[in-house]
Amino acid sequence: MGVKILTSTRKIYVTRKLPEDIEARLAKHFDVRSWDEEDKPVPRETLLEEIKDVDGLFCMITETIDEEVLQAGKRLKVVANMAVGHNNIDVETATANGITVTNTPDVLTETTADLAFALLMASARRLVETSDTLQKGEWGAWSPMQFTGQDVFGQTLGIVGLGRIGEAVVKRAKGFDMDVLYYSRTRKKDKESELDIAYAELDRLLEKADFVMLLLPYSSESHHLIGQRELALMKENAILINASRGGIIDEDALYQALANDEIWGAGLDVYEQEPVPTDHPLLTLSNVTAVPHIGSASVKTRRAMADLAVDNLIQVLDEKEAVTPVNLLK
Template structure:
């Protein structure tokens, strides 16, 4: 009998066909709606592998319900949606999809920076709504990117890719990371700074670090107060890293100039969220890796992990057990 797997979202047909060559495949077929909790708990009871997204909370209840479960393949770099400790204790391999989305996510982070600096969404809406009046000297003025100081919080692969883009704009780059990376400083022509110093000096602060209990609300009221009045905060990592109430107050009061957000504490973000009422917030719906090429590569890598583990081989990108 072939192993059984469950897929929690509609995937490109080519990926499903590939998986069906190895497994008995069941899936939730609605593209824009997460699998209901009760459906997931029922479906996982007799499967050997789970192909999931960051929208699914794979907690102890789910893992305990999956009595035959051997592998959880998360189609994302982050895996804070999964109780890795419980999975490990139960001998379940957890995998993610790093590397393949590095350049695409860096593109999005820098696009958010540019859009926020030059007020692209706000001014586009002005044109579409017929509100574009006569030209005036300071109308729609934004912030310069070329020659500005960029502060990167979290210098992983995506952070390094953002540095490469910033160098094309002649930006001075500061970085903060829990572990200083001296070997990168000369290669990338960047300077290490403690977080408080970075926040005080940077014109743009880009968050690119993983979410954990230690990074929860890393950027709060105190940190925002350190930033320049013309500074722009970009979050392309995870929503919980920023205290959104504090960010709202900082933006309303003029403590900082603007923000570009791809991620939120609760997703999808509510349409009545206070941040969405502000014209100096550029908000997009968690599209960091959303290119056709990258999403397909992520799906292929998640499929690789399922195929390898359930065929007794080593996972390609494990985050806990290495089978």
């Protein structure tokens, strides 16, 4: 149950149901087995069994590809992750075992930037909260200060992590005449004049920004980068947007800051535990706009991500260089 067989030659395991044409493309090159439950991650025991005799793995961020999984894959040559991030994969162990790890960067930049800025606007203008109020029949009469939110136009946006997605968000922010501050581990002076942005150390950015947007990769260094101390630096009317990875925010500290009106609101696409438990404290707050990790969720982009993952599998198993490798093997 839950596993189906496709077609011939070298063996691939796919951890989630893909569009039929993507499956057909894989089947032209490989003997493909896949987990066919669209909305449920493959059980770990199934993954550990299936990995034993495959040459390639097509996986999602929902799978933990750790040392145990990699060691079980005796024939494994490539792990193609359908995501930009790869903190779900033990890249060090993969490298030590001669396994190429690939990801799907670039193709989701604009789509994720759209979502990040949409989350900013929805949080500022309380779109989800007020839509729910209307649909529940709880809207009475119009009143002068009812449902008031925060302005976006002309405000200051602080971006933490100025990668490709950060740069794409800057272009959207400039359409709203926003002043943009950025912080990254490496200052990008060439981008400052090009994009009309200013560098600020993290503490200063938190103090000055009306909106703080997190767009940096998750790592041990960025774990809980935003905690109680950092939240206390933010303005009382500030909004925190996270469109990167959940572990970058200390969610307990964020709950306290929001519940005690230390900051005005938050827009969240990612969480420390996914799927988010329905009893998660943050979901009880009206000043939280929460969506289920949909940063790259457009039809065009998800298909492009899947195609790029297939390209990587074909290249590596044809003994050619991966299109978008995460690690470099000797």
